[in-house]
Amino acid sequence: MSKHYDYIISGAGCAGMSLLMRMMREPFFSSKKILIIDGSDKTVNDRTWCFWEKEAGLFESIVHHRWERVNFFSELFSATLTISPYQYKMIRAIDLYSLVREESAKHTNIEWRYEKVSEIDGTGSKAGLVLATETITADWIFNSILFEDDPVTPPGGKGYNLLQHFKGWMIETNEDHFDPSVATYMDFRVNQDEGTTFMYMLPVSKRKALIEYTLFTEKLLSPDKYETALKEYIRSYLQISEYKIEHEESGVIPMTNRHFPQQRGRVVYMGIAGGQVKGSSGYAFQFIQKRTAAICKELCAGGNRFNRWSLQQRKFQLYDSVLLNVLHYQKMKGDKIFSKIFQKNPTERVLRFLDNETNLWEDLQIMQTMPATIFLPAALKEIFT
Numbered sequence: 001m002s003k004h005y006d007y008i009i010s011g012a013g014c015a016g017m018s019l020l021m022r023m024m025r026e027p028f029f030s031s032k033k034i035l036i037i038d039g040s041d042k043t044v045n046d047r048t049w050c051f052w053e054k055e056a057g058l059f060e061s062i063v064h065h066r067w068e069r070v071n072f073f074s075e076l077f078s079a080t081l082t083i084s085p086y087q088y089k090m091i092r093a094i095d096l097y098s099l100v101r102e103e104s105a106k107h108t109n110i111e112w113r114y115e116k117v118s119e120i121d122g123t124g125s126k127a128g129l130v131l132a133t134e135t136i137t138a139d140w141i142f143n144s145i146l147f148e149d150d151p152v153t154p155p156g157g158k159g160y161n162l163l164q165h166f167k168g169w170m171i172e173t174n175e176d177h178f179d180p181s182v183a184t185y186m187d188f189r190v191n192q193d194e195g196t197t198f199m200y201m202l203p204v205s206k207r208k209a210l211i212e213y214t215l216f217t218e219k220l221l222s223p224d225k226y227e228t229a230l231k232e233y234i235r236s237y238l239q240i241s242e243y244k245i246e247h248e249e250s251g252v253i254p255m256t257n258r259h260f261p262q263q264r265g266r267v268v269y270m271g272i273a274g275g276q277v278k279g280s281s282g283y284a285f286q287f288i289q290k291r292t293a294a295i296c297k298e299l300c301a302g303g304n305r306f307n308r309w310s311l312q313q314r315k316f317q318l319y320d321s322v323l324l325n326v327l328h329y330q331k332m333k334g335d336k337i338f339s340k341i342f343q344k345n346p347t348e349r350v351l352r353f354l355d356n357e358t359n360l361w362e363d364l365q366i367m368q369t370m371p372a373t374i375f376l377p378a379a380l381k382e383i384f385t
């Protein structure tokens with residue numbers, strides 16, 4: 001007989017671990033048999049998450065660094081922006097993975113397995129998860145594994161398919177070079193020939209900063225181009241000649257308006273696999289937090305529908321499609337769009353807009369800072385497509 005659980009969390013990355021963390025905080029789950037499974041043991045610091053937040057979040061205890069001011073640089077507009085009431089926060093993946101694993105060791109109802117998952121199926125009366133030598137079942141599987149051949153393209157449907165791709169170095173210098181109280185959120189002064197291109201610069205001390213070269217384009221660059229751009233930025237903009245690379249990370253994130261599945265029978269999708277990357281910005285961390293909180297709420301309420309789209313979510317899907325349309329057809333360059341948005345609006349409103357949290361009146365205020373001749377036809381096309 002196959003092993004059966006109340007819940008299987010398939011994929012123990014950001015979404016899987018966030019969901020488990022929330023379940024551990026909620027007494028409702030203490031009597032549930034939970035399996036969390038991943039092909040990797042997650043002992044490597046494979047990424048750094050940055051996001052803005054007003055209050056203490058689920059992972060407050062492991063915030064590695066935080067900033068209350070951020071720089072924005074472009075040819076059109078440059079400023080140091082105070083982001084109050086938000087803080088821009090950084091979490092190192094390894095700290096999140098370790099915290100969740102340590103916490104879970106106190107819960108006897110939680111089991112870990114490190115194994116490759118080859119298939120999941122939610123169509124029967126139980127959800128099934130296929131491993132190399134056995135199939136295990138659960139009442140519900142919460143999945144964040146992308147099974148498709150192309151890991152950044154959801155199957156089927158029409159839509160725009162930009163990629164956010166980046167390479168980052170945490171560098172350390174022998175002398176003081178950085179102001180750890182100000183992060184560079186976007187620096188568009190770099191070459192824009194490939195498409196929307198910018199640098200992040202996130203100093204965690206006077207001698208240490210994460211510098212990330214980021215592009216929103218349809219194709220990836222050859223590996224050497226990311227390194228050349230990073231070296232050039234460190235040399236000419238930061239004016240640093242000597243440094244050592246302490247940590248390196250890279251990634252490719254889908255920026256698309258194509259619909260990822262939310263739920264197929266007894267399998268519930270979350271994370272990148274559940275479409276939690278914001279199509280027009282590539283940010284996912286906070287959307288994953290919202291999704292995993294909503295899943296826990298639905299379970300605690302005894303519900304079984306995890307695929308409800310609110311009107312607010314649909315509204316922002318439309319806005320994301322409009323921006324992707326403008327970028328895809330190169331009607332306006334990304335550096336100009338972001339410059340205008342940040343120049344003409346209070347930063348707090350922009351951050352709430354990027355979090356899908358503004359109301360219609362605030363949306364209109366942001367939209368009127370964009371050229372109507374470009375955005376209106378794009379909006380009409382997306383509404384009627």
Ligand SMILES: Cc1cc2nc3c(=O)[nH]c(=O)nc-3n(C[C@H](O)[C@H](O)[C@H](O)COP(=O)(O)OP(=O)(O)OC[C@H]3O[C@@H](n4cnc5c(N)ncnc54)[C@H](O)[C@@H]3O)c2cc1C
Pocket residue numbers: 010011012013014015016037038039040046047048049050051115116117118144145146249250251252253270271272273282283284285286288
């Ligand atoms: C380097 C990097 C930096 C990022 N920085 C930010 C940021 O600053 N802010 C932000 O908002 N977003 C950021 N993102 C985007 C997003 O937040 C992350 O990609 C996030 O980790 C997505 O969470 P996830 O759970 O969907 O996927 P993952 O965290 O990738 O988790 C998926 C898990 O599935 C496992 N897995 C895959 N296939 C199998 C299989 N067949 N069997 C078993 N296990 C499997 C993997 O080992 C992995 O642990 C970043 C992404 C990357 C790559």
